[in-house]
Amino acid sequence: MTTTADYTEKIPNNVNLHEDRRLQRALESWQPNFLNWWQTMGPTLPTQDVYLRTAVNVGRDGWAQFGHVAMPEYRWGIFLAERDPGRTVGFGEHKGEPVWAKVPGEYRAELQRLIVIQGDTEPASVEQQRNLGATAPSLYDLRNLFQVNVEEGRHLWAMVYLLHAYFGREGREEAEELLHRNSGSLDSPRILGAFNEETPDWLSFFMFTYFTDRDGKYQLGTLKESAFDPLSRTCEFMLKEEAHHMMVGTTGVDRIVQRTVEVMREHDTDDVAGLGAIPLAVIQKYLNFHYSVSLDLFGGDTSTNVANYYTAGLKGRWLEDRRKDDHKLTSDAIMVDALSEDANGELSIGQTEVSALVGLNTDLRREYTADCQGGVKRWNRILEEGGVRQRLKLPHAAFNRKVGAFAAIEATPDGEKIPAQEWERRQGDWLPTDVDKTYVRSLMQPVHQRGKIAAWIAPPRNGINGQPFDYDYVHLL
Numbered sequence: 001m002t003t004t005a006d007y008t009e010k011i012p013n014n015v016n017l018h019e020d021r022r023l024q025r026a027l028e029s030w031q032p033n034f035l036n037w038w039q040t041m042g043p044t045l046p047t048q049d050v051y052l053r054t055a056v057n058v059g060r061d062g063w064a065q066f067g068h069v070a071m072p073e074y075r076w077g078i079f080l081a082e083r084d085p086g087r088t089v090g091f092g093e094h095k096g097e098p099v100w101a102k103v104p105g106e107y108r109a110e111l112q113r114l115i116v117i118q119g120d121t122e123p124a125s126v127e128q129q130r131n132l133g134a135t136a137p138s139l140y141d142l143r144n145l146f147q148v149n150v151e152e153g154r155h156l157w158a159m160v161y162l163l164h165a166y167f168g169r170e171g172r173e174e175a176e177e178l179l180h181r182n183s184g185s186l187d188s189p190r191i192l193g194a195f196n197e198e199t200p201d202w203l204s205f206f207m208f209t210y211f212t213d214r215d216g217k218y219q220l221g222t223l224k225e226s227a228f229d230p231l232s233r234t235c236e237f238m239l240k241e242e243a244h245h246m247m248v249g250t251t252g253v254d255r256i257v258q259r260t261v262e263v264m265r266e267h268d269t270d271d272v273a274g275l276g277a278i279p280l281a282v283i284q285k286y287l288n289f290h291y292s293v294s295l296d297l298f299g300g301d302t303s304t305n306v307a308n309y310y311t312a313g314l315k316g317r318w319l320e321d322r323r324k325d326d327h328k329l330t331s332d333a334i335m336v337d338a339l340s341e342d343a344n345g346e347l348s349i350g351q352t353e354v355s356a357l358v359g360l361n362t363d364l365r366r367e368y369t370a371d372c373q374g375g376v377k378r379w380n381r382i383l384e385e386g387g388v389r390q391r392l393k394l395p396h397a398a399f400n401r402k403v404g405a406f407a408a409i410e411a412t413p414d415g416e417k418i419p420a421q422e423w424e425r426r427q428g429d430w431l432p433t434d435v436d437k438t439y440v441r442s443l444m445q446p447v448h449q450r451g452k453i454a455a456w457i458a459p460p461r462n463g464i465n466g467q468p469f470d471y472d473y474v475h476l477l
């Protein structure tokens, strides 16, 4: 049963919040803190209003409403996908049992931890992107940035709802902490590394929404399988919104590559720096960076914690029900990345076999990599159609890693292990240098006039919600 959101309430929701006064009051007292966080850590560009979609329901037809809204008045709501009354646990030792409407005491700490880690990434990305509005290449892009930002804010609400509704006092304390940690803060940084990196320019933003938001999609996909039904239903609905973030990243990089190809052809040169476009070599370096730090988000190649989460039914696999096995994995094996040592103690890049349960992070990371190849293929098609012979590619899993088996070594993007001194000497060939970053930033001049676009990026093929590109997506102050 879907309950339509009641927009006369302070907090729009489809969870019958008014039936639980205590919970409602607790969330209403968190709300001003959230708004205060949005005002101090959210988008810095002053706007009058923005053409945004707002989630109003979860049903198949029309879960979102489009309209110009003043951002601080955006209706962040709590929406869970519809409950499937017959849903059973899809994997692990509880497979086949009815899913849980409440948190089982024995899994309380683990579930809370999973929700806090997911919740921490949502406001982090808003913080990382807060200054981008000042350099938006068009009003269309500016609107997309703000759409991503308000929805990450809503995802924070989604996790805070679970913490308040199911985890008591501790949950409420964690909800406060989610507003106190800040991206890049020395004293209280965000939990995961990639969420403390800056997003200083729009090439980074599009790479972030392609690679790092996509990590989010895969994490949400595993939580959507959870036996804890409210978590599953929350994540299912978040994934719908996440699809737009992926679209922003995918088409953003498309349009940059497109523009670069045009300038390369027009001037018959690869060296488009100084011609107002972003050289393919620089795009490749940004790709290398964002992909490798996003791989780190999947954690170690092996993890007994994750094995336990799976067995307990807390966190499943990507598209669990499409897997053709027993969904318990107690006797299966998987090859995972590893370093092997020869007789001389020399390390080399290789693989080793572990139990499938222990290798679940690897399973998820490989699904993610296969998905990322899709973007590279698209961008290479643009290069091919433009008659350019260079191609983009994903770096090897051993490249630039800080987490997992390969954190201990240095490797080229082709996966050749190299000594540390060589890495020091050559890393500027593979990762953005200060010169690259300064050049990209020099291009980031705002284009805030309706229907106009910056010279380093092609216009989008379609507007938002059937509107043309030159629509008045944002009214600035």
Ligand SMILES: [Fe+2]
Pocket: 122, 151, 152, 155, 216, 242
């Ligand atoms: Fe999100």
Ligand SMILES: [Fe+2]
Pocket: 152, 213, 216, 242, 245
């Ligand atoms: Fe996202």
